[in-house]
Amino acid sequence: MPVETVDTLVVGGGQAGLAMSEHLSKCGVPHLVLERSRIAERWRSERWDSLVANGPAWHDRFPGMEFPDAGPDAFVAKEKVADYFVAYADMIAAPIRCGVEVRNVQRLVGRPGFQVETSDGVIEARSVVAATGAFQHPVIPAVVPGDAGPMQIHSSAYRNPGQLPEGAVLVVGSGSSGVQIADELQRAGRRVYLSVGPHDRPPRAYRERDFCWWLGVLGKWDAQAPAPGTEHVTIAVSGARGGQTIDFRRLAGQGMTLVGRTESYRNGVMTFAPDLAKNIARGDANYMSVLDEADAYVARNGLDLPQEPEARKIGPDPQCVTDPILALNLAEAGIGSIIWATGFTVDYNWLKVDVFDQKGKPRHQRGVSTEPGIYFLGLPWQSRRGSSFIWGVWHDAQHVADHISTQRKYLAYHASAKRETKVA
Numbered sequence: 240m241p242v243e244t245v246d247t248l249v250v251g252g253g254q255a256g257l258a259m260s261e262h263l264s265k266c267g268v269p270h271l272v273l274e275r276s277r278i279a280e281r282w283r284s285e286r287w288d289s290l291v292a293n294g295p296a297w298h299d300r301f302p303g304m305e306f307p308d309a310g311p312d313a314f315v316a317k318e319k320v321a322d323y324f325v326a327y328a329d330m331i332a333a334p335i336r337c338g339v340e341v342r343n344v345q346r347l348v349g350r351p352g353f354q355v356e357t358s359d360g361v362i363e364a365r366s367v368v369a370a371t372g373a374f375q376h377p378v379i380p381a382v383v384p385g386d387a388g389p390m391q392i393h394s395s396a397y398r399n400p401g402q403l404p405e406g407a408v409l410v411v412g413s414g415s416s417g418v419q420i421a422d423e424l425q426r427a428g429r430r431v432y433l434s435v436g437p438h439d440r441p442p443r444a445y446r447e448r449d450f451c452w453w454l455g456v457l458g459k460w461d462a463q464a465p466a467p468g469t470e471h472v473t474i475a476v477s478g479a480r481g482g483q484t485i486d487f488r489r490l491a492g493q494g495m496t497l498v499g500r501t502e503s504y505r506n507g508v509m510t511f512a513p514d515l516a517k518n519i520a521r522g523d524a525n526y527m528s529v530l531d532e533a534d535a536y537v538a539r540n541g542l543d544l545p546q547e548p549e550a551r552k553i554g555p556d557p558q559c560v561t562d563p564i565l566a567l568n569l570a571e572a573g574i575g576s577i578i579w580a581t582g583f584t585v586d587y588n589w590l591k592v593d594v595f596d597q598k599g600k601p602r603h604q605r606g607v608s609t610e611p612g613i614y615f616l617g618l619p620w621q622s623r624r625g626s627s628f629i630w631g632v633w634h635d636a637q638h639v640a641d642h643i644s645t646q647r648k649y650l651a652y653h654a655s656a657k658r659e660t661k662v663a
Contacts, residue, residue, distance in 0.1 A: 256370040387504070441453075498511040
């Protein structure tokens, strides 16, 4: 088969790939986007049915298009988010091919560029952008054997309460996915145990402003690296039912049983670390720190925002916190399923170039890798805290596109200089 050539190949047709395409077009860089399934497929088929965006519509979008039929403070449903990206691809005329899987990328020998093997043939590209993000391979810790009894699934495979067998549910993970799924199951009448690890717990809104706004004006989105000791701390925030502050005490008061970080399993018994009270207190401290900084910002700038003293009231610890469960016999507790809301890892097996560290993470600076011509987009903390959000990846793509465009100009100058030398 003939080999197709393209200047820049973008792998992935989600939010990162589309942001990359828009900026490459603005820079005049010829490119092609390959997507193995549909545009924004993960929003459609790898999320639960009731999921909505964790940020309001005015914030969680690209600058060039607003969400249709959604108010600025709405939390948009996942299908509408996917539809938004399809419409965005049409608006920017993204050169995207769906249903094409990239299987292998390796550097060409003796000339610039890369050979890319796909399910639709071979492509040669001068530059390759891995825009598949960091949430690629679901992580289920090897704690409970598969034949132990309860059904076990990752949060990415959860769809709704009716999908699960009868009985109680253990949800492991207290980030946004874990706490939202646990809350939905409890509202559906299930007995729920939630394993709570270290977490941040920002207010959903405070003094009539969403926490996304507060993190923006307080400079939190622009933090360039996580604070020491917070690399594995999740954020408990939700846009469900119009958006509410996550309150683990309230969940316990409604019947949910909180336990500490999941440690081990043996002979039908799950054990938990004695850290539940500490984790809850840490989340409270994070919550209060945002309120303190917000109050200071209001006073410093003389803003007319109403005070909200009720936001500082924290109820007493429930019994499951003061007298924590450290071991739980799953059968005796009637647990029929375990949902692992334990995050994802990267999967770049198709990228056969020397750009990864010993842990398999890309070596890069703001998406520009240590291998000339290879770029990354959609990584958490790629340039700052906001990088993995919809609006953040759009700004990161601008930097990567500028770098690709600059390199093309250098090569164009080199080619022009060689032609002039020959004429002389």
